[in-house]
Amino acid sequence: MRIGIDFDNTIAGYDGLFATLAEERGLFQQAPVGKRDLRDALRQRPEGELTWRRLQAEAYGGRMGDAELQDGVAQFIQLCRQSGVAVSIVSHKTRHANFASDGTDLRRAATNWMAAHGFFDATGLQLNRDDVHFEDTRAAKVAKIAQLNCRWFIDDLEEVFAEPGFPSFARAVLYDPHGADIAARDGARDGATASSDNLLRCRHWDEIGGHVFGPQQ
Ligand SMILES: [Mg+2]
Structure with missing residues (x-):
């Protein structure tokens, strides 16, 4: 089988990593923990979708080790x-x-x-x-x-x-x-x-x- x-x-x-990346970029003082909550919070902002995709590219790419x-x-x-x-x-x-x-x-x-x-x-x-x-x-x-x-x-x-x-x-x-x-x-x-x-x-x-x-x- x-x-x-x-x-x-x-x-x-990636929950912890997304929160860390969002805080490093100054997007939140304390980012929501949990991929979905963070994504939803970002999408309510202007250009939020693009910001979210950039975070994903980093998390799945250069920062994958974390x-x-x-x-x-x-x-x-x-x-x-x-x-x-x-x-x-x-x-x-x-x-x-x-x-x-x-x-x-x-x-x-x-x-x-x-x-x-x-x-x-x-x-x-x-x-x-x-x-x-x-x-x-x-x-x-x-x-x-x-x-x-x-x-x-x-x-x-x-x-x-x-x-x-x-x-x-x-x-x-x-x-x-x-x-x-x-x-x-x-x-x-x-x-x-x-x-x-x-x-x-x-x-x-x-x-x-x-x-x-x-x-x-
Ligand atoms: Mg999956």
Whole structure:
């Protein structure tokens, strides 16, 4: 069995980095923490969309090294290793940012970040570089997920699962760390809830591990 995982905001977390970058640029004295809140606050300003895209280009580019490994990801991948489950990372990531690029190769920045976090170490997460796929479009991403025969796919963006071509045989897991309100609204005891026939919504990687492998001690 193979499990596919998105990269940005699913494996690599940018909440702290976005807040730091916004404060460094003097956009806020104290920036909202959380990508969505920060984006929404910026978009209310003149040229806010452009400002937001510039911040993204920096976060995914030159400052990628300051992104954080999402809590529980490493344990989940190790659980896959112990269970003989193959792991692929499938990311919609162009080589260069479309806006205000400083020329950084975004794919190389992500690969270097993974290397720095032990993704390719024999004593670490034991991925091969071939297990990492960067695609130019969302359509190409879901085609890759289908081609790899991923039985599960974990992503922070619900739109990926709705993209035409997303394979019906892949179980969709929405990684939604800020989704507490939704979980509370749906009355889910464990924070994960099926919001459609084939979508699991999880706030933490431990919950995802529980769904895939059963409860861990
Ligand atoms: Mg993502």
